[in-house]
Amino acid sequence: MRACGLDFGTSNTTLGLNTPDGPRLCLLEGTHETVPSAIFFEADGSEQIGRAAISAYVDGVGGRLMRALKSVLGSALLDEVTLVGRQRAPFRKVIAHFIAEVKARAEQQADAEITAVVHGRPVHFVDGDPEGDKAAENALREIGHSIGFRDILFQYEPIAAAMDYEQQISHEEIALIADIGGGTSDFSLVRISPERRHAADRAGDILANDGVRIGGTDFDRVLSLATLMPLLGYGTAMKRAGLNVPSGYYHDLASWHSINRIYDPKVMRELREVRREAQAPERLERLMQVIEERRGHALAGDVEAAKIALAAAPETQIPLGWMEPDLTLGLNRAEMAEVTALLAERIAGRIDSLLQQAGLKREHVDALFLTGGSTRLAHVRHAIVSTLGEARVVEGDTFGSVGVGLTIDARRHFG
Incomplete structure (x- = not known):
């Protein structure tokens, strides 16, 4: 039997x-x-999956792109039927296609079948x-099970990250693990x-778990x-007093897992x-152009890239010349922090709940391990770190700590 640790994430996936x-x-x-x-x-x-999938879509290859696949778990969308290629399939089958390809690539490297998994x-x-x-x-x-895993166990993603961090310590600690990923924030x-x-058996060492479905x-x-959709008419008024343009189109267009809804002919x-x-x-015409040219995922990718750029630089731009000559959306870090402040506060707010569960005070926490x-994002990091001012801050592998920890756990369970 060959066992793996699988971190199927909202934004990225790893297998160890x-x-x-x-x-x-x-x-x-x-x-x-x-x-x-x-x-x-x-x-x-x-x-195609991964970067190749995104590149094919951006290059204009005919077909359908789906991202943030994990977001549909726990929602009514999971069993909805959607058009893929020339056929219709439930979202769970789409997820199975993706994970099966990840499994196949790992098996090719291992030169062996992988039959057991610790799933994050x-x-x-x-x-x-x-x-x-x-x-x-x-x-x-x-x-x-449908793609060939015979033995399946689950582990909380922040616990897996703790197992990765534990490999580098020399003495006993109480650590708060913060895993702020693409779809959830877990502590x-x-x-x-x-x-x-x-x-x-590490059950007695887990003092508390908490999380919220907020992520990247x-x-x-x-x-x-807050920034892009108003250029397409979001929040603008109708001629009839007291009415705005319906907002549902924009919420679908701004959410990775619902973008394809906007392409319905109706x-x-x-x-x-x-x-x-x-x-x-004229702003509605821009929205209609986005739909006609199927630019929804490209726009969402532009916003995501701008967010990532603002993590490293104070300002950035999204060029929109394909929509109108010389049209550009300027963004800055302060603006992003302002419009997403509530999200950061809600994430950091789970820490007090976590401490209450464990019956601990902030000063009892020795280390704050950050991953995801x-x-x-500076304001997210600040919101978390400022909640535990005395704890030593430790940087994890942003995208790899959970996968490594799950792999360590797979060794413990399956040998």
């Missing part, structure tokens, strides 16, 4: 195997250990809905030590609605009516 030299993440796309959680179905029925999962797939949360995990288990308080990391894609959505028919009654019809791509 245990080797004589320790846990190792597989190269899932070229020289990359990460593969974007995206799949592209070409018109002829062929499939957020603390909450669905906030405040235990039944929905259970259904999401069961769906992921069913998908795993765990864990007692770790060089001696404890060899124990088969939510920052993308809010940033898009949407364009509705928009022609809305344009006639809008006070700023959204920890790169």
Whole structure:
């Protein structure tokens, strides 16, 4: 039996195997250990995943791109049927196609079948809905069995990150693990030590778990609605007093997992009516151009890229010359922090709940271990770090810590 650790993320996915030299993440796309959680179905029925999928879409190849696949777990979308290529398939089958390809690439590197997996999962797939949360995990288990995993276990993603961090410490600590990913923000308080990391049962070392379904894609959505979508008519008035242009189109266009809804032919028919009654019809024409040219995912990618750029620089731009000559959207870090401040506050607010669960005070936490791509956002990082001012801040592998930890856990369970 060959076992792996699988971190199927909202934005990126990793898979790790245990080797004589320790846990190792597989190269899932070229020289990359990460593969974007995206799949592209070409018109002829062929499939591509990851960066290749995104490139095919951007290059204008005919077909359908789907991203943030994990976001549909725990939602009604999971069993909805959607058009892929020339056929219709439920979203769970789309997820199965993606994970099966990741598994196949890892098996090619291992030169062996992988039959067992420790699957990462957020603390909450669905906030405040235990039944929905259970259904999401069961769906992921069913998908795993359908693609050839015979033995499937689940581990909380922040606990997995704690297992990765534990490899580098020399004495016992209480660590708060903050895993701020693409779809969820998860926290765990864990007692770790060089001696404890060899124990088969670590349940007693997990002092508390908490999380919220807020992640990087939510920052993308809010940033898009606040800055880009107004250029397409979001928030503008209709001729009839007291009415604005319907907002549903823009929310779909700003959310990775619902972008394809906007391409339904009935949407364009509705928009022609809305344009006639809008006070700023030229902005509705821009929206209609986006739909006609199927630029939704490209625009969402532009917003995501701008967010990432603002993590490293104070300002950036999104060129929109394809829409209108010389049209450019300027963005700055302060503006992003302002419009997404509530998201950052809600993420950091889970820490007090976590401490209450564990019966601990802030000063009892020795280390704050940060992982996940959204920890790169300065205001998110500040909101978390300022909550635990005395704890030592430790940087994890932004995209690899959870996968490595899951692989370590796979060794503990499956040998």
